[in-house]
Amino acid sequence: MPNLFRAVFGRTEFALLAAILVTAIVFSLASPYFLTVSNFMNLIEAYSVTTILAAGVFVVLVSGGIDVSFTATAAATQYVAAYLVAQLNYPAVPALALATILGAALGCINALLTYYLRVVSIIVTIATSSLYYALLIYLTNAEEIYNLPDWWSGRITFLRFATASGAVKITLPIVVMGVVVLLTQYLMAWTRIGRQIYALGGNPEAANRVGVGVLRVQLLAYGYLGLLAAVAGFVQAGRVHQAVPTAMAGQELNVLAVAILGGASLVGGVGSVSGVVLAVLFLAILQNGLNLVGVSSYFFGVVIGLAILISVSMTAYAESRGRKPFVARPA
Amino acid sequence: MDASAGGISRPFLLLAGIGKQFGGTIALEGIDWSVEAGEVHCLVGENGSGKSTLIKIISGVHAPDRGGSIIIDGSSHSSLTPAIAKSLGVQVIFQDLSLFPNLSVLENIAIDRELRSSLLPPPRQAMRDAAAAALARLDARLPLDAKVGSLPVAQRQIVAICRGLASNARILFMDEPTASLTRREVELLLETVRRLKTLGVAVVFVSHRLEEIVEIAERVTVLRDGRKVGTFAASEIDDHRLAELMTGESIVHEIMARPLGDVRPALEVRGASRAGEFEDVSFALRHGEILGLIGLLGAGRTELALALFGMSPLERGEILLDGTPLNLRSNQDAARAGVAYVSEDRLSLGLNLKQSIADNVAITVLDRLANAIGLVAPSRRKDLAGDWIARLGIRAPNADAAVQTLSGGNQQRVVLAKWLATNPKVLILDSPTVGVDVRNKQGIYELVRRLADQGVAILLISDEVPEVYYNSDRILHMREGRIVGEFLPRAGDQRRLSDALHA
Numbered sequence: 001m002p003n004l005f006r007a008v009f010g011r012t013e014f015a016l017l018a019a020i021l022v023t024a025i026v027f028s029l030a031s032p033y034f035l036t037v038s039n040f041m042n043l044i045e046a047y048s049v050t051t052i053l054a055a056g057v058f059v060v061l062v063s064g065g066i067d068v069s070f071t072a073t074a075a076a077t078q079y080v081a082a083y084l085v086a087q088l089n090y091p092a093v094p095a096l097a098l099a100t101i102l103g104a105a106l107g108c109i110n111a112l113l114t115y116y117l118r119v120v121s122i123i124v125t126i127a128t129s130s131l132y133y134a135l136l137i138y139l140t141n142a143e144e145i146y147n148l149p150d151w152w153s154g155r156i157t158f159l160r161f162a163t164a165s166g167a168v169k170i171t172l173p174i175v176v177m178g179v180v181v182l183l184t185q186y187l188m189a190w191t192r193i194g195r196q197i198y199a200l201g202g203n204p205e206a207a208n209r210v211g212v213g214v215l216r217v218q219l220l221a222y223g224y225l226g227l228l229a230a231v232a233g234f235v236q237a238g239r240v241h242q243a244v245p246t247a248m249a250g251q252e253l254n255v256l257a258v259a260i261l262g263g264a265s266l267v268g269g270v271g272s273v274s275g276v277v278l279a280v281l282f283l284a285i286l287q288n289g290l291n292l293v294g295v296s297s298y299f300f301g302v303v304i305g306l307a308i309l310i311s312v313s314m315t316a317y318a319e320s321r322g323r324k325p326f327v328a329r330p331a
Numbered sequence: 332m333d334a335s336a337g338g339i340s341r342p343f344l345l346l347a348g349i350g351k352q353f354g355g356t357i358a359l360e361g362i363d364w365s366v367e368a369g370e371v372h373c374l375v376g377e378n379g380s381g382k383s384t385l386i387k388i389i390s391g392v393h394a395p396d397r398g399g400s401i402i403i404d405g406s407s408h409s410s411l412t413p414a415i416a417k418s419l420g421v422q423v424i425f426q427d428l429s430l431f432p433n434l435s436v437l438e439n440i441a442i443d444r445e446l447r448s449s450l451l452p453p454p455r456q457a458m459r460d461a462a463a464a465a466l467a468r469l470d471a472r473l474p475l476d477a478k479v480g481s482l483p484v485a486q487r488q489i490v491a492i493c494r495g496l497a498s499n500a501r502i503l504f505m506d507e508p509t510a511s512l513t514r515r516e517v518e519l520l521l522e523t524v525r526r527l528k529t530l531g532v533a534v535v536f537v538s539h540r541l542e543e544i545v546e547i548a549e550r551v552t553v554l555r556d557g558r559k560v561g562t563f564a565a566s567e568i569d570d571h572r573l574a575e576l577m578t579g580e581s582i583v584h585e586i587m588a589r590p591l592g593d594v595r596p597a598l599e600v601r602g603a604s605r606a607g608e609f610e611d612v613s614f615a616l617r618h619g620e621i622l623g624l625i626g627l628l629g630a631g632r633t634e635l636a637l638a639l640f641g642m643s644p645l646e647r648g649e650i651l652l653d654g655t656p657l658n659l660r661s662n663q664d665a666a667r668a669g670v671a672y673v674s675e676d677r678l679s680l681g682l683n684l685k686q687s688i689a690d691n692v693a694i695t696v697l698d699r700l701a702n703a704i705g706l707v708a709p710s711r712r713k714d715l716a717g718d719w720i721a722r723l724g725i726r727a728p729n730a731d732a733a734v735q736t737l738s739g740g741n742q743q744r745v746v747l748a749k750w751l752a753t754n755p756k757v758l759i760l761d762s763p764t765v766g767v768d769v770r771n772k773q774g775i776y777e778l779v780r781r782l783a784d785q786g787v788a789i790l791l792i793s794d795e796v797p798e799v800y801y802n803s804d805r806i807l808h809m810r811e812g813r814i815v816g817e818f819l820p821r822a823g824d825q826r827r828l829s830d831a832l833h834a
Contacts, residue, residue, distance in 0.1 A: 191453075193449035195438065203429065203432065205429065211414075
């Protein structure tokens with residue numbers, strides 16, 4: 001295989017881009033309503049919470065860890081913020097700030113446990129996930145909070161313009177998602193700590209030896225996910241106009257799936273924000289197209305599962321080919 | 332006894348009375364040692380002789396016990412921290428190289444500059460300059476933006492050396508640097524080391540055997556049981572003398588080859604081929620014979636072994652066992668037919684390190700140990716393991732000890748036990764003494780000899796000339812997937828075999 005071909009198509013981002021193009025062409029031929037600007041924006045908004053969480057999970061995956069407790073964190077922070085504003089009449093800023101700090105702190109607990117107990121992070125976060133959820137439901141009696149103030153549950157639109165297919169609205173969730181994506185890109189690609197996160201994920205032993213502060217980097221990665229989980233919790237509550245302790249339970253795997261489809265590896269050190277964004281776009285377009293051609297929405301889960309299987313198999317296949325020694329070469 | 336190179340210059344590194352105890356065990360005692368600036372020095376000793384402890388003291392990982400002193404570049408310290416050691420120019424390149432496969436050459440070399448001021452962007456231009464400068468000092472060319480994981484091992488080693496240079500290394504410790512290199516790659520490393528010498532950087536090679544490195548080393552220091560045996564001029568040391576110094580025992584190498592007479596072949600290979608691996612390989616291995624198969628890394632020897640063990644099918648040719656053609660579809664077929672294979676990489680392929688000796692030994696013969704309803708009584712498993720521990724002289728507290736708590740030589744014996752339990756007719760040993768120290772090597776050779784005497788046909792695969800030369804009855808030379816020569820130890824000399832191998 002020529003090098004250029006491999007360099008271009010060996011990368012997850014380009015595979016996703018190709019998949020997006022193919023999907024878009026197929027559905028454009030199948031349905032005239034496919035991918036108008038307005039329904040595309042609606043889809044993007046629907047994916048905003050998933051994207052924000054996936055950006056955080058991506059950071060933890062790159063660091064060589066994994067975290068499944070972030071929906072519990074999101075639920076807890078969402079509930080705390082809602083309780084503060086709805087029951088205790090806190091103003092917006094201190095309520096959200098306190099809840100955000102709580103989110104980061106819950107993330108840091110995962111980092112501390114993983115670091116000091118030397119237990120693999122999936123076990124630690126399965127445990128903290130149950131713990132956070134159980135505490136939340138116990139303390140709240142699983143009661144929802146409906147009376148969110150207008151600034152929270154109202155639909156805030158930043159930009160509105162008309163197109164042939166209807167009005168396009170750039171809403172708060174889309175803007176928050178955009179900010180999170182840019183912030184994560186900045187953190188991971190353009191700061192020294194971001195490079196240390198990649199280094200830690202690539203070879204933890206070596207990172208320790210060259211003087212990367214392993215605990216510091218882990219605190220940052222898990223704390224950042226906790227912080228983004230809080231943000232995702234606020235956005236989610238705003239979209240459904242209520243805070244429900246179990247609102248996001250079960251979403252962990254979908255979010256992890258997006259990060260993995262986007263090229264993040266479960267062994268760490270690999271992945272990019274652009275990959276995560278492309279994975280979201282791909283799933284959004286696929287879902288939209290399948291809806292329009294009348295495929296049951298239940299079937300979409302099957303599609304996600306297949307997409308991940310294919311992407312993981314492609315990576316594994318590429319690696320096994322790369323590893324295979326060609327033996328009888330001239331010495 | 333010290334063959335000092337010196338009096339000419341002040342040593343760059345000078346240790347006096349360095350000792351270290353862990354709990355009650357003495358790891359190092361009374362070490363006096365010096366390394367000159369720009370010197371190439373070998374530090375050798377068996378596993379457990381104190382080499383790694385010494386390096387950890389010099390690089391600041393461990394503090395030495397009171398009373399000793401470390402003088403680096405004229406400044407005296409009673410102990411160091413990693414940061415101080417680094418600032419004095421001490422750099423260690425570990426055997427695994429400690430590189431980041433997912434990062435570029437550039438980032439690997441200049442990673443130091445990404446460690447402080449976390450939220451700032453990495454100083455790309457400064458990093459690029461530093462990496463380019465380090466490569467230029469070695470006169471090496473590497474693509475700065477390539478991922479390190481995509482480079483061959485020899486080039487990764489250059490990246491690791493460059494990282495040391497970029498951090499202002501004045502003395503560079505290299506732990507077992509040639510273990511995974513081909514001869515040609517070793518040449519490249521030697522070239523790099525000569526270059527480091529002209530830059531005034533001292534290089535200390537740390538190893539448990541004398542390697543090609545000794546060609547360019549000035550002095551060799553030998554450690555044994557935590558003490559320094561002595562420092563010698565490299566020119567007065569050879570493999571034989573070194574083995575004596577390291578073990579404190581006089582080891583006599585003698586050619587073990589025996590005349591076999593007219594014994595029928597146990598294993599016959601006729602025209603075996605697999606595209607890209609080996610081509611038209613034919614030989615016969617007789618009962619009780621030890622047949623050496625020597626070839627460099629990449630000659631196809633391991634691939635051939637895997638095919639004989641049923642792991643990959645032949646594309647052409649046939650394998651006969653006791654005259655009957657074998658049709659191997661899996662390694663289970665091979666094991667059932669009486670072929671056993673001790674892999675080169677025993678740690679990842681041959682053993683389950685976390686399990687006990689008993690579990691590891693019993694795994695190949697579970698069928699035989701099982702009772703009528705398929706259950707294996709723990710006592711039967713332990714009896715089996717206890718039996719093999721005694722027969723092979725495995726040093727372990729008991730059969731329940733986890734394999735990872737054993738030394739390299741004893742782990743290798745557990746692998747052997749696991750396969751010997753199947754009563755094989757043919758035993759394939761792939762580089763059986765890699766990572767095993769001199770004393771234990773000898774034990775393994777004796778064991779192999781005893782097995783051959785009992786009639787087991789043994790294929791001894793190796794890339795070490797002395798190993799096959801002294802221990803085989805007959806030697807096949809493999810190159811680029813073909814058998815290109817046959818040697819009889821009694822007839823041909825070691826030199827001729829070595830020249831043929833590296834030609």
